[in-house]
Amino acid sequence: MTQQDTPPSDGQLDVQSLFSPQFAEPEPVAEDAVPERPRRRAVVAEDEALIRMDVVETLAEAGFEIVGEAPDGERAVELAIELKPDIVVMDVKMPRLDGISAAEKIGKAHAAPVVLLTAFSQAELVERATEAGVMAYVVKPFSPADLIPAVDVAIARYNQIVALETEVDDLVERFETRKHVDRAKGLLMSRMGLSEPEAFRWIQKTSMNRRLTMREVADAVIDQVGDAE
């Protein structure tokens, strides 16, 4: 059954079949098979169907996938929270819920960045919009050259804010951990007679051995040893 017994009809294929699959060279990746950057997902909310189509078309031409369309603010909020798109492009004046209130809800839910479409006369709304967490706005009538850069800016700003918030959360978490570890260390020192380095090493070792975070170990110490306090 060996391959060598049969004269190869197609040299390349037979040589390759001599190698077991686990040693086989990885298939060369065809140039056109290189995975593209995933398409950015957009929700469009606008009560005027023609303008909505225009926004959808402009975004699609810029490579966005339109994952949801809404004719009013309430539906926009639902879609944004459900789909967590990369961007929500939304009209200000819409039935049921206006764009600014909708943006406020979307912002509170940490669902997506928002670009607002405003009429020229609504320019005074911009301040309220900024407070609502709107990342950019575009004055109608708009051209692709207006809309797409505003969308890019909104996404970039939003990502910066998310990154900063994550950093702050990490800092808060680290600060909390340190407070708890300090408290546990103090308890181990006063109740168990350990020195400070010993107490710290004990918490560190226990966390590694038990696969717990240092904060979890500290909390267990505080729970069990700190009761009397």
Ligand SMILES: [Mg+2]
């Ligand atoms: Mg409108």
